[in-house]
Amino acid sequence: MEQNELYPIFLKVTQLEVLIVGGGNVGLEKLTFLLKSSPNAKVTVVAPNFHQKLIELAKNHSVKLIDDSYKVSYLTDKHMVIATTDNIDVNIDVYKDCKDRNILINVADNPPYCDFYMGGIVTKGNIKIAISTNGKSPTLAKRLRQFFEEVIPDNINELAFNLNKYRNKIKGDFSNKVAEMNKLTEKLL
Incomplete structure (x- = not known):
């Protein structure tokens, strides 16, 4: 493959x-x-x-x-x-x-x-997703872009802003901050 x-x-x-x-x-x-x-x-x-x-x-x-x-x-x-x-x-x-x-x-x-x-790009405020088909199918990249533009909510930017504010308040070293952010965002999956 x-x-x-x-x-x-x-x-x-x-x-x-x-x-x-x-x-x-x-x-x-x-x-x-x-x-x-x-x-x-x-x-x-x-x-x-x-x-x-x-x-x-x-x-x-x-x-x-x-x-x-x-x-x-x-x-x-x-x-x-x-x-x-x-x-x-x-x-x-x-x-x-x-x-x-x-x-x-x-x-x-x-x-x-x-x-x-x-490639195809989806932008919702500060959230930007790039899509590549490795040059094989620009049409597929376009369709995927349209799909993600539809399913990603417009208020995703607000979530990113709030997570950034929370991240800036976390005390401790880098690994502690990563663990806290992972715990907070695991329910997004």
Whole structure:
């Protein structure tokens, strides 16, 4: 049985510089996904043409649009890149340029050219759940996201806030705090 060996992390994209190469439908989809999860993400989009909805989305956020074809110089000071053009040769050039500079890269819909995948994300206040199918089925990740959005109550954020307040009041060392929190939350299962 094949195992998903991806390591999930939550990136502070308000502190990282993100570049999206491509301004068409796929660029719009990736930008929408990123901003839904992180509305204040620091994003630059470079493309010779932009989908009208992408332009509107950029205006409502602090997204910088650059009307130009991809050039390696656009990678300067970037931490992660998403290549979304409909030209596979351009996407592979972006991939190679990123790999040469140790920049994380996702070439949309092309798993061999990805350091990371943009999986399904469920957000309820401070609670965020990421879903990965290891690049096998974005549709399944979408359906699982919809399922969890339905079943996780909207007031889960209040529970997280109250548990945080309680955790901060517990005396003792780390293992004592873990034991107390485990005892308190065991009934959640």
